[in-house]
Amino acid sequence: xxxxxxxxxxxxxxxxxxxxxxxxxxxxxxxxxxxxxxxxxxxxxxxxxxxxxxxxxxxxxxxxxxxxxxxxxxxxxxxxxxxxxxxxxxxxxxxxxxxxxxxxxxxxxxxxxxxxxxxxxxxxxxxxxxxxxxxxxxxxxxxxxxxxxxxxxxxxxxxxxxxxxxxxxxxxxxxxxxxxxxxxxxxxxxxxxxxxxxxxxxxxxxxxxxxxxxxxxxxxxxxxxxxxxxxxxxxxxxxxxxxxxxxxxxxxxxxxxxxxxxxxxxxxxxxxxxxxxxxxxxxxxxxxxxxxxxxxxxxxxxxxxxxxxxxxxxxxxxxxxxxxxxxxxxxxxxxxxxxxxxxxxxxxxxxxxxxxxxxxxxxxxxxxxxxxxxxxxxxxxxxxxxxxxxxxxxxxxxxxxxxxxxxxxxxxxxxxxxxxxxxxxxxxxxxxxxxxxxxxxxxxx
Amino acid sequence: xxxxxxxxxxxxxxxxxxxxxxxxxxxxxxxxxxxxxxxxxxxxxxxxxxxxxxxxxxxxxxxxxxxxxxxxxxxxxxxxxxxxxxxxxxxxxxxxxxxxxxxxxxxxxxxxxxxxxxxxxxxxxxxxxxxxxxxxxxxxxxxxxxxxxxxxxxxxxxxxxxxxxxxxxxxxxxxxxxxxxxxxxxxxxxxxxxxxxxxxxxxxxxxxxxxxxxxxxxxxxxxxxxxxxxxxxxxxxxxxxxxxxxxxxxxxxxxxxxxxxxxxxxxxxxxxxxxxxxxxxxxxxxxxxxxxxxxxxxxxxxxxxxxxxxxxxxxxxxxxxxxxxxxxxxxxxxxxxxxxxxxxxxxxxxxxxxxxxxxxxxxxxxxxxxxxxxxxxxxxxxxxxxxxxxxxxxxxxxxxxxxxxxxxxxxxxxxxxxxxxxxxxxxxxxxxxxxxxxxxxxxxx
Numbered sequence: 001x002x003x004x005x006x007x008x009x010x011x012x013x014x015x016x017x018x019x020x021x022x023x024x025x026x027x028x029x030x031x032x033x034x035x036x037x038x039x040x041x042x043x044x045x046x047x048x049x050x051x052x053x054x055x056x057x058x059x060x061x062x063x064x065x066x067x068x069x070x071x072x073x074x075x076x077x078x079x080x081x082x083x084x085x086x087x088x089x090x091x092x093x094x095x096x097x098x099x100x101x102x103x104x105x106x107x108x109x110x111x112x113x114x115x116x117x118x119x120x121x122x123x124x125x126x127x128x129x130x131x132x133x134x135x136x137x138x139x140x141x142x143x144x145x146x147x148x149x150x151x152x153x154x155x156x157x158x159x160x161x162x163x164x165x166x167x168x169x170x171x172x173x174x175x176x177x178x179x180x181x182x183x184x185x186x187x188x189x190x191x192x193x194x195x196x197x198x199x200x201x202x203x204x205x206x207x208x209x210x211x212x213x214x215x216x217x218x219x220x221x222x223x224x225x226x227x228x229x230x231x232x233x234x235x236x237x238x239x240x241x242x243x244x245x246x247x248x249x250x251x252x253x254x255x256x257x258x259x260x261x262x263x264x265x266x267x268x269x270x271x272x273x274x275x276x277x278x279x280x281x282x283x284x285x286x287x288x289x290x291x292x293x294x295x296x297x298x299x300x301x302x303x304x305x306x307x308x309x310x311x312x313x314x315x316x317x318x319x320x321x322x323x324x325x326x327x328x329x330x331x332x333x334x335x336x337x338x339x340x341x342x343x344x345x346x347x348x349x350x351x352x353x354x355x356x357x358x359x360x361x362x363x364x365x366x367x368x369x370x371x372x373x374x375x376x377x378x379x380x381x382x383x384x385x386x387x388x389x390x391x392x393x394x395x396x397x398x399x400x401x402x403x404x405x406x407x408x409x410x411x412x413x414x415x416x417x418x419x420x421x422x423x424x425x426x427x428x429x430x431x432x433x434x435x436x437x438x439x440x441x442x443x444x445x
Numbered sequence: 446x447x448x449x450x451x452x453x454x455x456x457x458x459x460x461x462x463x464x465x466x467x468x469x470x471x472x473x474x475x476x477x478x479x480x481x482x483x484x485x486x487x488x489x490x491x492x493x494x495x496x497x498x499x500x501x502x503x504x505x506x507x508x509x510x511x512x513x514x515x516x517x518x519x520x521x522x523x524x525x526x527x528x529x530x531x532x533x534x535x536x537x538x539x540x541x542x543x544x545x546x547x548x549x550x551x552x553x554x555x556x557x558x559x560x561x562x563x564x565x566x567x568x569x570x571x572x573x574x575x576x577x578x579x580x581x582x583x584x585x586x587x588x589x590x591x592x593x594x595x596x597x598x599x600x601x602x603x604x605x606x607x608x609x610x611x612x613x614x615x616x617x618x619x620x621x622x623x624x625x626x627x628x629x630x631x632x633x634x635x636x637x638x639x640x641x642x643x644x645x646x647x648x649x650x651x652x653x654x655x656x657x658x659x660x661x662x663x664x665x666x667x668x669x670x671x672x673x674x675x676x677x678x679x680x681x682x683x684x685x686x687x688x689x690x691x692x693x694x695x696x697x698x699x700x701x702x703x704x705x706x707x708x709x710x711x712x713x714x715x716x717x718x719x720x721x722x723x724x725x726x727x728x729x730x731x732x733x734x735x736x737x738x739x740x741x742x743x744x745x746x747x748x749x750x751x752x753x754x755x756x757x758x759x760x761x762x763x764x765x766x767x768x769x770x771x772x773x774x775x776x777x778x779x780x781x782x783x784x785x786x787x788x789x790x791x792x793x794x795x796x797x798x799x800x801x802x803x804x805x806x807x808x809x810x811x812x813x814x815x816x817x818x819x820x821x822x823x824x825x826x827x828x829x830x831x832x833x834x835x836x837x838x839x840x841x842x843x844x845x846x847x848x849x850x851x852x853x854x855x856x857x858x859x860x861x862x863x864x865x866x867x868x869x870x871x872x873x874x875x876x877x878x879x880x881x882x883x884x885x886x887x888x889x890x
Contacts, residue, residue, distance in 0.1 A: 070827075070830070071831065073828075073830075073831065073833075073842060074831075074832065074833045074834050074837040074838055074841065074842060075833045076833075077787070077788060077834065077837045077841065078783055078784050078787040078788060078837075079783060079784060080782070080783060080784060081783065084783070107827055107830060108827075110827040111826075111827035111828045114826075114827055114828070115828070222781075283770075283774065285778065286774035286775060286777055286778050287774055287777060287783060287841075288777070288783050289777040289778050289780065289781050289782055289783040290778060291778045291781075292778060315841070316837065316838075316841040316842045317828050317841070317842050317844075318828070319828070319844070322767070322770070325728075325767070326771075329728065329731035329732055330731060330775070332731055332732060332733070332734040333730065333731050333734050333735060333736045333737060335734065336667075336734050336736075337525070337734055338523055338524060338525060338526065338529070338732060338733050338734040339523050339524060339525060342522070342523040343522060343523060380868075380869075380872060381556075381559075382515075382552055382553075382555040382556035382559055382868065382871070382872075383518075383556045383559070383560070383762050383763070383764070385515070385518075385552060385871075385872050385875050385876065386516065386518065386519075386875050386876055386879040387519065388518075388519045388520045388521075389519050389522065392519040392522045392523075392761065393519055393761075396519065396522065396732075396760070396761040396762070397518060397519060397761045397762050399762075399764070399844060399845060399846050400844060401844050401846035401847075402846075423825075423827065424825075426827070426830075427825065427827075427830045430830050430831050431830065431831055434831040
């Protein structure tokens with residue numbers, strides 16, 4: 001497949017105003033000015049997509065969500081966190097089956113694809129047959145699924161991790177499995193201590209393919225350290241949650257810490273020292289009233305900050321274009337400096353850094369040898385006229401719904417309609433099932 | 446025209462899940478459950494729009510922008526305010542003709558309409574023949590244009606105000622003219638003192654039709670009071686800019702103060718006392734690093750806070766759906782309380798309060814006797830499934846591009862395409878003209 005005559009955004013610095021991308025199987029094999037690329041591939045018999053007046057970008061990477069929570073989108077908003085969780089979210093979730101989780105993931109996958117996201121990290125409850133992975137595959141979305149681990153269900157959760165590795169890891173070239181210790185206030189020291197041996201075992205069993213990431217919610221709430229101390233009777237040395245985590249030997253470039261709002265200097269130094277990745281979720285952090293992660297400081301230290309939407313119950317979308325704009329803007333007034341988190345760096349957070357934080361070394365850039373996850377936007381719109389700077393346009397002006405074509409793993413999955421699924425069918429199934437679930441929690445009409 | 450079977454959102458509280466709206470000429474004449482409305486209007490020969498699976502809302506009101514600045518969208522981002530203004534924006538603007546201002550307004554009007562906005566307040570430089578008003582009219586958008594007044598060009602500006610009143614006030618049932626004293630740091634005390642007599646004269650000349658609003662930029666930058674003191678050698682009593690403005694006898698329900706970020710308690714009390722309206726511009730306030738207006742406190746006092754995008758050079762869109770989401774979210778972490786600025790109140794800010802702040806008593810609600818400005822959104826989308834709460838959906842999940850049909854003053858102006866204008870023609874003209882303008886400021890390729 002050749003995409004030609006488009007404004008090709010290779011990465012956060014390089015772009016060709018009239019460029020082309022060549023895809024063979026699941027890989028990008030060539031990128032450059034249209035003229036050069038066509039010369040190199042003349043007579044090659046590729047399908048051609050004419051991208052005149054279009055912008056061609058690497059697919060966006062949503063590095064933190066709970067995708068099946070589309071089923072709870074808008075179910076309860078504008079409520080204090082504990083009331084929201086205990087009275088609304090948890091009772092509803094207690095009724096979800098594996099089929100529900102698959103259906104929610106499928107709905108979320110369609111939304112993600114429609115909005116130009118080609119890879120998600122998603123942590124949720126795992127059921128062997130039907131789960132997030134099976135939902136993503138039905139839509140054709142790439143994803144890393146995090147098998148949630150809580151200390152009260154540790155053994156069962158770890159068993160499920162191995163089940164997921166056997167059944168889903170590597171499936172269809174789209175799915176990776178990972179360890180999802182939920183958070184330091186729901187995971188006790190004993191459980192953290194078990195994780196390095198699981199990582200070793202994964203490497204022994206699966207070799208290189210067994211390299212999995214660990215992701216956890218860290219420092220989302222300003223009250224967390226207090227909670228951890230009270231719950232597990234432990235010391236958080238100097239109030240640094242990363243100093244506390246360090247002793248479990250789990251910090252590394254394969255550790256992805258979601259949120260990281262309430263950190264101190266020691267935390268930042270340790271994140272940098274261990275090359276830990278950070279998944280920043282600006283919309284959900286605001287919506288739940290949690291705070292503003294200091295991403296300018298992290299980026300300045302060279303920390304890989306990627307972007308996530310968090311779950312659709314606390315956002316309420318999976319829109320990474322919107323997330324880029326929030327990420328670019330929220331720290332400017334706090335620093336009283338409009339030059340922090342500039343557009344092209346935010347674009348890097350949503351693409352290259354997202355890919356790296358999910359353990360991919362060949363994703364998030366339009367580069368030969370990289371995975372063919374490519375998104376095409378139409379720019380013949382009032383709100384995208386005129387154009388001065390392509391990164392400014394992508395972060396501050398483009399809307400998720402400008403996305404016109406989505407290619408994942410070399411295959412078109414959206415071209416104005418969804419290629420692999422009937423949207424009407426998914427919507428009907430969700431509406432019917434949600435009606436039943438509301439009856440169960442006593443909130444039916 | 447009858448719009449039936451839609452989810453009719455009358456205002457921030459009332460909505461009909463299966464409702465209908467009847468429009469005759471430029472007015473709404475009936476609203477209610479579909480069955481009742483159809484019974485009342487059977488055999489009336491109206492055109493019928495079937496809004497099954499659609500959401501029908503009052504058109505959004507953008508209560509502060511500089512709409513012609515679409516021409517400078519993304520021209521210079523992520524820069525400190527003074528550098529942005531002095532090195533980039535002002536030199537570019539110095540070259541703009543009346544025709545440019547009209548073209549920029551037309552482009553912005555198409556964007557506004559596409560995104561479900563049916564009324565804008567826009568302050569900019571006025572040229573008699575071609576200006577913002579002529580641009581809005583070409584697209585069919587309703588607008589209040591603010592004739593910018595600066596102390597260094599006061600007499601000319603006031604002359605232009607009278608010219609605009611004569612030529613454009615009331616034009617096509619779409620345009621109102623208003624006074625736009627730019628800001629207390631660009632308008633000297635003598636100029637402020639002249640304004641009440643102008644308002645009186647407008648009433649004498651035009652009667653009821655001569656009631657015009659005054660709008661100004663107030664307390665956008667934390668350094669403003671200092672600047673005003675230095676520039677005009679005046680006292681800002683107790684650091685309250687509204688105490689300073691009070692003595693010019695211009696505070697009233699017809700005064701609309703844009704931004705209002707850096708206020709003290711005296712300011713809030715005076716805003717409330719005089720029933721002054723506030724236009725909150727969350728996206729631009731963040732983008733320029735200005736700060737967070739305390740809208741929860743204002744709303745609690747009963748102040749009418751409406752929403753605006755500000756100019757497209759500091760946003761970079763005219764997207765009021767996005768603005769609603771920012772307005773709902775940014776104060777939650779500051780108050781550490783997710784229940785502030787809940788979705789339905791934010792919807793009220795974007796509709797009813799916007800209309801009131803622009804001096805309309807018959808706009809912003811789907812109510813018999815009110816102006817027929819109506820927007821229809823399609824909700825058969827992944828990101829709008831399932832639906833629990835319609836206000837949550839409109840503020841947190843709906844995207845501007847879900848807008849499918851836009852009716853202004855009883856006439857369809859968008860139904861998948863623009864009814865009054867050729868988008869391709871507008872885009873080509875803008876692109877050509879911007880190229881010339883860049884040459885003039887020495888920033889051409």
